[in-house]
Amino acid sequence: MLDSSSRKNATTDTALILYAEISPAQKRAAQRGVQAGQLSRIAPGIVSSLPPSDWPALMARERLRVLAALFPGAVLSHRSAFNGGQAEDGVIHLTNNSKRTAQLPGLTVMLWKGPPPAPGDTAMLGRELYFPSLPRLLLENLQPTRGPNRRSVGREAVERRLLDTCDARGEEALSQLREQARALAPSLSLEAEFKVLDDLVGSILGTRASQLTTPEGRARTAPMPYDAQRLALFEQLAVALRATPLVQPPAVAQTEAARANFAFLESYFSNFIEGTEFDVQHARAFVLQGQPIAERPKDSHDILGVYRQALQPSWALQTLASGEPVLAQLRARHADQMQERPEVGPGEFKVLANRAGNTEFVAPQRVRGTLVQATQILPSVPAGAARAMLAMFIVSEVHPFTDGNGRLARLVMNAELSAVGACRIIVPTLFREEYLDSLRALSRQADAAPFMAAMQKIHRWTAAFNYQDLDDTIAQMAACNAFERSPAQFKLITPSQNSS
Structure with a gap:
């Protein structure tokens, strides 16, 4: 949560006022500003002095503040986490305590019901919005998904990330990543996803028959590996x-x-x-x-x-x-x-x-x-x-x-x-x-x-x-x-x- 000094500074910029960041007195003052027409309501708990045409850019710029204020305790997840926290086609995915969709100017927030922050997940900007650990990120992106807004990047993308990790940090780091995922999977109810991850890592390390499908993976595990x-x-x-x-x-x-x-x-x-x-x-x-x-x-x-x-x-x-x-x-x-x-x-x-x-x-x-x-x-x-x-x-x-x-x-x-x-x-x-x-x-x-x-x-x-x-x-x-x-x-x- 923000301390009292942060709350005091939160209203110095009326371009974006988040009720979750301000004191009750400041919140009442902001509500009076809305009634007087000096501020406009963007969404529940968000007001701004900017015209509606500026709201999509404002949401993009202050995305993390907004998400932390609206969905405290949420974890950036699935393909959004895989891409480093960026929205993709105006959609961002979060894991929270319920499944629903929220619409903001220029941004669709897909919320998925799932576990709260786990060991290894880190707070972003000192707020109650978390970025997942690499083991959690990979496990979540192996979850099956359907529909137009697919939440997971899928097996091939995870395979490429594992190959890149091995190239950048070595086989020992990849083995450690697998063990971290093994310990984490039960608490996330992702045991089936860990089985897939385990097979991929074993294939890369050459400890089991290859199940890799990407060109890079086939090249690495060929009888005569190639680039x-x-x-x-x-x-x-x-x-x-x-x-x-x-x-x-x-x-x-x-x-x-x-x-x-x-x-x-x-x-x-x-x-x-x-x-x-x-x-x-x-x-x-x-x-x-x-x-x-x-x-x-x-x-x-x-x-x-x-x-x-x-x-x-x-x-x-x-x-x-x-x-x-x-x-x-x-x-x-x-x-x-x-x-x-x-x-x-x-x-x-x-x-x-x-x-x-x-x-x-x-x-x-x-x-x-x-x-x-x-x-x-x-x-x-x-x-x-x-x-x-x-x-x-x-x-x-x-x-x-x-x-x-x-x-x-x-x-x-x-x-x-x-x-x-x-x-x-x-x-x-x-x-x-x-x-x-x-x-x-x-x-x-x-x-x-x-x-x-x-x-x-x-x-x-x-x-x-x-x-x-x-x-x-x-x-x-x-x-x-x-x-x-x-x-x-x-x-x-x-x-x-x-x-x-």
Whole structure:
């Protein structure tokens, strides 16, 4: 209840006067204001100096005060509690000592007969309106419901909340939540609802046969768990790729020398993107001329690993497998690529989560299943540029290994292009930010357009050079600002633009 000082302040704003918050003398004064036409009666126990047109907004703004005043001791319940206390379509649900419906301006209050506040329920705004504990909230939302104003969100929504809880707080927290619900259910007469909750938690924790029905739940409890949200993202990209005609320039490196030069530049820039930075002539010396690099042996082998897979046909033409074979394929490719870095586990899928900035990649326990499920989408996308983009994004977004994922993703992409006789793609240093920004837009906002546009742009750029003479190609790329770092200071141009 409000103390005397709160009662005194309650009438300072005549926009909303709640009789439950004021003293008897103040209440009589308010009633005289109604008789004099200075105040208007909104509902029993509520008056206001505002015109009726303002009442819906007033009820929305002061919803909790109003509910506490009209229904003291009520518990915010069912779908209203599940949504954090917000009204849904102008309806809010409360558990009280009777079942009825109350109409307020812009708000319908559905009251359900049920238990009073229980241990764990908390008072809201210091008033006699309570928010339920999480166990009570979940149990109530498993109650069967019918009619247009369904009070419960139902089993699937509860399943998703349990999955989110497990992801956010861990399996031990989910187990504790179940035990709290077990202790609470008898006092709420929700034993049947607890049986459903118990089955859902057991399914998530893997202690019983799965009874989960949501895509996220099926993904978690599959024999090979996968990331359902990532799978939906891959399919969304596939839809865009199927519907968009893509530029696909033919391979321009037709001689053995040109292919070696192209593979060198592909590897050089791919490693530079990932922070393995060498002067291009220095890198050329140890990649193409075999000069040893005593001071940076591991970095030089990173470039050699990508160079080898970009040049050797057994790697350069190896398209991404679909389904379970992709697991052995990627492990073998990574083992070869990173063979000189035993500290990163060449060929071994990650065991710790990895992230880049605000993007957290697929969890280690879901890597295998996600790769298997995602690569099954590949055959539905046209071979060549479209399939190359999807294959690259799958590997990039799953990030299956501790290190080397970006380089691996670009090798996978280029293998899809080489397999159809198309030009491979080089991502130069100056294009790094645009390339990564487009990946972030796809990963975080599910916006495929920037990624597709960026890859088409750089595909055209790559195909504009003649790779027969490496000195000439490096000079042309330098003139096109390929080796620059700042997109704010430089613009990436093509050889035709440069000559004009």
